[in-house]
Amino acid sequence: MKNIGSIHKIIAIAKERKILLNEIERNKLNQIAQTVNHQGVIAIVPPFNYCEVEDILELAKQKHEIPFLLILDGIEDPHNLGSIIRTAETAGVHGIIIPKRRAASVNSTVSKVSCGAVEYMKIARVNNLNETIQYLKKQDIWICGTDMDTKVEYTKQDYKMPLAIVIGSEGYGMARLVKENCDFLVKIPMKGNITSLNASVSAGIVMYEVVRQRK
Numbered sequence: 001m002k003n004i005g006s007i008h009k010i011i012a013i014a015k016e017r018k019i020l021l022n023e024i025e026r027n028k029l030n031q032i033a034q035t036v037n038h039q040g041v042i043a044i045v046p047p048f049n050y051c052e053v054e055d056i057l058e059l060a061k062q063k064h065e066i067p068f069l070l071i072l073d074g075i076e077d078p079h080n081l082g083s084i085i086r087t088a089e090t091a092g093v094h095g096i097i098i099p100k101r102r103a104a105s106v107n108s109t110v111s112k113v114s115c116g117a118v119e120y121m122k123i124a125r126v127n128n129l130n131e132t133i134q135y136l137k138k139q140d141i142w143i144c145g146t147d148m149d150t151k152v153e154y155t156k157q158d159y160k161m162p163l164a165i166v167i168g169s170e171g172y173g174m175a176r177l178v179k180e181n182c183d184f185l186v187k188i189p190m191k192g193n194i195t196s197l198n199a200s201v202s203a204g205i206v207m208y209e210v211v212r213q214r215k
Helices: 002-016 026-033 053-062 078-090 108-113 129-138 176-181 199-213
Strands: 068-073 095-099 122-126 142-146 163-168 184-186
Touching (some): 053 095, 053 129, 068 078, 068 129, 078 095, 078 108, 122 129, 129 142, 129 163, 129 176
Parallel strands (some): 068 163, 142 163, 142 184
C-alpha cells in the first residue's frame, strides 16, 4: 500500500506540472529500465546538459567565493562518479571536469547514485585534461593532485587559494602528464593492510578538508 500511495503522489505531481504520463505493461517497463528494480515508474528525460569550464569559474565569481573544482582523471565506474558528484555538491564544489574519453559520463546510474545532485552540479566534459589544467592555471587556479607517492599528508596542505583537486582513476591513479602538471601533491595516510581507498572515498576526504579549512 505504501508503494501505491507513492505512485499516486508521483502521478499527482506530474499532472500538476503538465508532464506527459503513459501507462504501459510491466514487461515493457522492464525493457526500458533494463532492470526489474524500477519501482514501477520511469522518467524519460533529455540527455545531461554539460557546461563549459568557463561556466564553472563564472559560478564561483557570481557567488563571490574562492573557486573550488574537481578534475576526475579517468573515473570509469558510474557508481563512483555518482558518489563523487553527491559529495561535491554537499561540499560546495563549483564544478567537476571529466574527460570525454575513457571515463564514465553522466547516465541514469550516475544520476540515481548521486541522489539528484547532478541536477545542481556543473559538469564539463573536455577533450584534453592537460590542456584544461593549463587553462585553469592561467586563471590563477592551483592544481592539487592526490597521489600515494608524495610525502605531504592532505591535512598539512593549505587549500585556501583558488583550487582544483585531481582525483585519479580507480586502478591507475593519475596519468603521468596530469601528475606532472599538478602544482602540488597530497596523500591520505594508510594504516591498514589495504593501501588504497575507493576513489569516491578519497575524493570526499580531501574535499571536506578543503571545507574545514575554508570555514
